[in-house]
Structure formats: C-alpha cells, structure tokens
Amino acid sequence: MNLHPVAHAVSRPDHPAVIMSGSGAQMTFKEMDDAANRFSHLVRARGLGVGDAFAVLLENRIEYFTLIWGSQRAGTMLVPISTRLTAPEIAYILKDSEAKFLITSDAYRGVLDGIRAECPELPILVVDGDAGDSFHQELSAQPVEPIADQSAGMVMLYSSGTTGRPKGIRPAPPADPDPFAPVPLMGLATMGAGMPADGSMVYLSPAPLYHAAPIGWCSVAHRLGATIVVMEKFDPEAALAAIEKYRVTDSQWVPTHFVRFLKLEPEVRQRYDLSSHQRALHAAAPCPVPIKREMIEWWGPIVNEYYAGSESIGMTLVKSEQWLAHPGTVGLPIYGKLHICGPDGEELPAGQDGLIYFENDLLPTYHNDPEKTREAMHPKGWMTLGDIGHVDADGFLYLTDRKSHMIISGGVNIYPQEIENLLVTHEKIMDAAVIGAPCPDLGEKVVAVVQPRDMADAGDALEAELREFLAPSLSRIKMPKLFDFRPDLPREANGKLYKRELRDEYAAKAAS
Known part of the structure; x- marks a missing residue:
C-alpha cells in the first residue's frame, strides 16, 4: 500500500496531489483522501454495489480526482463521457452503461434538458449549479472514514465514435480486488517510461480527463506520489508556462499538441525555462517524422512514444534514441505479444503491412456488443484495435493507419495518414x-x-502551393482531388479527429 494515495495521505498529508494550472486551485493528498472516502460512502448511500456504474460529464476540474479515487475504493464502474457529445449521444451512453446516476456541472446546462427528457428517471448531481451545488451538498454529508467493503474499481471508456456509435470498452475484472494492489501500468510507468517512484514527480496533464490516457497516467502518477498539474484547456504557450512555473518533470501529449507547439513563434518557444522537464510521453496517433524530429531537437532526447488503446490489450514503447535510429516507429512491445496478420489471419513477415493484434491474458469486451468483440478477435484469441502496420527486421512497430480510415480509389488502397502527415x-x-x-x-x-x-x-493559390508541396512525395492516385479549406476541424482535445462527421457530410452532398 506504500505506493497508493492512501499511503501518501498519511506520510505527506499536506503535499499537493492536484494543482489546476490556470486557476492555481490545489488539493492535498489528505484532502483528496478524505473526499474519496466521502464519495465511496455517497455511492453506497445511493445503492451502488461492486460493479455498478455511474457516469461523469465534467470539464477538467479538481473534483474529477474525488470521483476517480472514490470509485477505486467502492469497486464501482466510472463511465467518463466526452464533453463534446450532444444530448442524444450522452443519453445513449447513460442507457447503454446502465449508469445509476450522472455527475455533471453547470457548464453543461445546455444539454441537461435533453438528457433529462431522454433519461427522466436518472438522478443528476450538479457541481456549481444555478439551483445549488447538489454534488458537494451530498458529498459533505458523508462520513470521512473508509467504507467497510473497499474494493478495486474500474473505468469503462466509450470509443470516441469516430467510425460510428460509441462502444463501451468493458475492462477485464482486476486480477486482485484489493483496491491497494499494484496495477500493470505502474510497472510500465516506472520500468518502461522511467517515472520516479519517490514522490518527486510533477506531472502535467494537458488533455481532457475523460480520456483513457489522462485517467490512466494521472492515476499511476498519484500512486507514485506525484503532484498532478492539470490544464483546464490546452494552449501551447500556457503549457510551456506551466512547465516553467510548476517545475514539471513529466508530461503526456498527442501529436496535435506538438504541431501547435511548433507553430508558435521562435521567440515564444524560447521564452520559457523547460530545464525541469525530464520525460515527455506522447501517443494517440502516429506522429509525423519531421514534427517529432523537431521536438527532439528542441526538448532533447526526453520525447518518448508509446502505442496502446483504451482497450489496454498491449503497449509498445520507444525512447528518443531508439526512435532516431528507427524514425517513424512506435517502438517495441512491452506489454502483450505483438502479431501482424494478413486478411486470412496468417502472420506476415517483417516489412509487410497487416492488421495489428496483441496476445494478452487480460482482454476486454465491448459492452452489449458481442459482434464488435467477435470482429476484434483473431481465431487464436488475440485482439486488435483496428490499426494497420508492420514491424521491421528488429521488431520495431510502425503504424500505417486505421483500417476504418482506408480509402479505396480506383481499386487502390490509400492510407490518409501519410497525406495528413505531409500537410501539417x-x-x-x-x-x-x-x-x-x-x-x-x-x-x-x-x-x-x-x-x-x-x-x-485559403483559396486557389494555397491549393496550388500545397499540390506542388505534395507532388514529390505522393503518387498521382494519392494526390487529393479536392482541397476544402476550413477555420477548424472536428477534432477532440485529445487529438482524435472525428472523420466520421466529415465523411458523412460528403456522403450527404453526393447523395443530394
């Protein structure tokens, strides 16, 4: 139990567990421990037992950690919901997950009427609501002592819905129901990513907490005694300022963040002291080789990449030095055994693109969707996230694209990621x-x-410039037939692009 927030609340009660980088609001380990205990009583008072679900629709705010660690004691299923979704999409997740109640804030009053209309029986606790703060009122009425029947909780994430209706990723039950038992990501964090276990870490989390990576890595950082600095919303210059102000040692990014950093003016990039920064993890999408090379040149060989998914079926990792020797790789497997398979399910030799599978003893299922679970499985019991890639002669994995994003034009398979990586x-x-x-x-x-x-x-001149820019690297069949300039794209704050929205838009145009 020595590597757990409960232990840190005893040994370092006044040490900051969470700092909100914008407001400066803080929560100590003791305060977080007390609030987590109160929340575990709250879920029991509302009739939730081990395995029962509740849903969370919140912006990045300090209360998120009360819910994470309270659920981890009550053995409940926390269902984080993307704040980008509409009321019908949220209601679908609430019904599908069988959530017993929803915790939200006044920031989402615009969708609450729609949620109440579709889920009239669902209790809703609101933080900072116009009609009063029902969440804190109910929380403060609970005792601060631990509940008698503590048990390890779980998180059920819903796929981002980039290719259809979101699916709940129901994790395999924890190997040990003891809420204080180590979790696999702790070993990957310390032995793989090199995170310190001595409580010296200051971890910057710039992405929405309802995503897999922020919840997973923040939870591990807390187990290791870290202070977590949470950005309310990502801004490239504000992120650099936070690294300097809070002496951040570790951080987690996506390639879109790197692109935004590199679009800053040179004098802005050089304005901040980043000398405390020792490890910068990134994942979620393939990173264009020139972008990553420039980040390593700027930040030094601290930029480490991993490939994994919300399903937690496997992970690869690559340090900067390895990446420079194998540009474009997402690394060697450190969790789960890797298999690259062709359409017939047979394993492919090095250098050939195929569907990426992981072999693992702990595999999730897709909630209420046995067909999707079946589609993700190999006959030998391996599981895929739906990504295409290959390994080189040294076993390093390279991602080509998502299977669902592939374009078939004139009978030729085209992977959009290659074109996107050039354009940015x-x-x-x-x-x-x-x-x-x-x-x-x-x-x-x-x-x-x-x-x-x-x-x-935007216009014809820029289109001509882009065609000339792409021509040396793309065959004619891959060259875009149309350029559509827009002020922004439907992208999640964690870097996920909602291509489905764009594809649906163009399909509707074609149909009309």
Missing part, C-alpha cells in the same frame, strides 16, 4: 484531415480538409 508540416497549415468521398468513377476520391494558420490564405 507545411508552414501555412495548422491541421488537416484526409478522407474518402463518394465518386462515380473511382468509387472514392481523396479529399483534403485543411485548416490554414490564417484563413486569409
């Missing part, structure tokens, strides 16, 4: 999404939906 390196481009749109001649045509740094640049 252009100095006038902030973001890009490449999709397949219906085409009567080719089946699908390649469309580049592009966010310029300055919308004043």
Whole structure:
C-alpha cells in the first residue's frame, strides 16, 4: 500500500496531489483522501454495489480526482463521457452503461434538458449549479472514514465514435480486488517510461480527463506520489508556462499538441525555462517524422512514444534514441505479444503491412456488443484495435493507419495518414484531415480538409502551393482531388479527429 494515495495521505498529508494550472486551485493528498472516502460512502448511500456504474460529464476540474479515487475504493464502474457529445449521444451512453446516476456541472446546462427528457428517471448531481451545488451538498454529508467493503474499481471508456456509435470498452475484472494492489501500468510507468517512484514527480496533464490516457497516467502518477498539474484547456504557450512555473518533470501529449507547439513563434518557444522537464510521453496517433524530429531537437532526447488503446490489450514503447535510429516507429512491445496478420489471419513477415493484434491474458469486451468483440478477435484469441502496420527486421512497430480510415480509389488502397502527415508540416497549415468521398468513377476520391494558420490564405493559390508541396512525395492516385479549406476541424482535445462527421457530410452532398 506504500505506493497508493492512501499511503501518501498519511506520510505527506499536506503535499499537493492536484494543482489546476490556470486557476492555481490545489488539493492535498489528505484532502483528496478524505473526499474519496466521502464519495465511496455517497455511492453506497445511493445503492451502488461492486460493479455498478455511474457516469461523469465534467470539464477538467479538481473534483474529477474525488470521483476517480472514490470509485477505486467502492469497486464501482466510472463511465467518463466526452464533453463534446450532444444530448442524444450522452443519453445513449447513460442507457447503454446502465449508469445509476450522472455527475455533471453547470457548464453543461445546455444539454441537461435533453438528457433529462431522454433519461427522466436518472438522478443528476450538479457541481456549481444555478439551483445549488447538489454534488458537494451530498458529498459533505458523508462520513470521512473508509467504507467497510473497499474494493478495486474500474473505468469503462466509450470509443470516441469516430467510425460510428460509441462502444463501451468493458475492462477485464482486476486480477486482485484489493483496491491497494499494484496495477500493470505502474510497472510500465516506472520500468518502461522511467517515472520516479519517490514522490518527486510533477506531472502535467494537458488533455481532457475523460480520456483513457489522462485517467490512466494521472492515476499511476498519484500512486507514485506525484503532484498532478492539470490544464483546464490546452494552449501551447500556457503549457510551456506551466512547465516553467510548476517545475514539471513529466508530461503526456498527442501529436496535435506538438504541431501547435511548433507553430508558435521562435521567440515564444524560447521564452520559457523547460530545464525541469525530464520525460515527455506522447501517443494517440502516429506522429509525423519531421514534427517529432523537431521536438527532439528542441526538448532533447526526453520525447518518448508509446502505442496502446483504451482497450489496454498491449503497449509498445520507444525512447528518443531508439526512435532516431528507427524514425517513424512506435517502438517495441512491452506489454502483450505483438502479431501482424494478413486478411486470412496468417502472420506476415517483417516489412509487410497487416492488421495489428496483441496476445494478452487480460482482454476486454465491448459492452452489449458481442459482434464488435467477435470482429476484434483473431481465431487464436488475440485482439486488435483496428490499426494497420508492420514491424521491421528488429521488431520495431510502425503504424500505417486505421483500417476504418482506408480509402479505396480506383481499386487502390490509400492510407490518409501519410497525406495528413505531409500537410501539417507545411508552414501555412495548422491541421488537416484526409478522407474518402463518394465518386462515380473511382468509387472514392481523396479529399483534403485543411485548416490554414490564417484563413486569409485559403483559396486557389494555397491549393496550388500545397499540390506542388505534395507532388514529390505522393503518387498521382494519392494526390487529393479536392482541397476544402476550413477555420477548424472536428477534432477532440485529445487529438482524435472525428472523420466520421466529415465523411458523412460528403456522403450527404453526393447523395443530394
């Protein structure tokens, strides 16, 4: 139990467990421990036993950690919900997960009427509500002592819905129901990523807490005694300022964050003291090689990458030095055994692209969707996240793209990631999404939906410049047939791109 927030609340009660980087609001380990105990009593008072679910629709705020650690004592299933979703999408998750109640804040009053209309029987506790703070009122009425029947909790994440309706990823039950038992990610954090276990870590979390990586890594950082600095919302310069102000040692990013950093003016990038920064993890999407190379040149060989998924079926890891010797790789497997398979399920040799599977003793299921679970499984019992890639002769994994993002144009398989990675390196481009749109001649045509740094640049001249920029690297079949300039793209704050929205839009246009 010595590596757990409960132990830190005893040994270092006044040490900050959470700091909100924008407001400066803080919570000590003792305060977090007391609040977690109160919340575990709250869920019991509301009739929730081990395995029962409750849902959370909150912005990044300090209360999130009360819910995480309280649920980890009550053995309940915490269901984080994306704050980007509409009322019908939220209601679908609430019903599908069989959540017993919802905790939200006044920031989402715009969707609450819709949720109440679709889930009229669901209790809703509101933080900072116009009609009063029902969450804190109920929490403060609970005792501060631990509940008698403590048990390890779980988190059921819902897929981001980038390719259809979100699916609940029901984790395998914990190997040990003891809430103070170590979790697999602790070993990966310390032995793989090199995070310290002596309580010296200051961990910066810039992404929404309702995603897998922020919840997972923040929880591990707390087990290791770290102070977590949470950004209310990502901003590249504010992130650099937070590293300097709080002497951040460790951090977690996605490639979109790196692109935003590198679009800052040089004098802004050089304004902040980043000397405390020792480890910068990144994941969630393939990182364009030039972007990552530039980040390593700027931050030094502290930029470490991993490949994993919300399903927690496996993980690869690559340190900066290894990556420089194998540019573009996402690393060697450190959790789960890797298999690359062709359409017939047979394993492929090094250098050949195929579906990436992990072999693991602990595998999740998709909640209420046995067909999706079946589709993700290999006949030998391995599981895939739906990504395409290959290994090199040394066993390093390279990602090509998501299977569901593949464009088939004139019978040729085209992977959008290659085109997107090129576009975002252009100095006038902030973001890009490449999709397949219906085409009567080719089946699908390649469309580049592009966010310029300055919308004043959008137009024929920029399109011609981009075509000239792409031409040396792309075959003619891969060259976008259409460039669509927009002020922003439907991208999650964790870097996930909602390509489904763009594809649906173009399909509707074609149909009409």
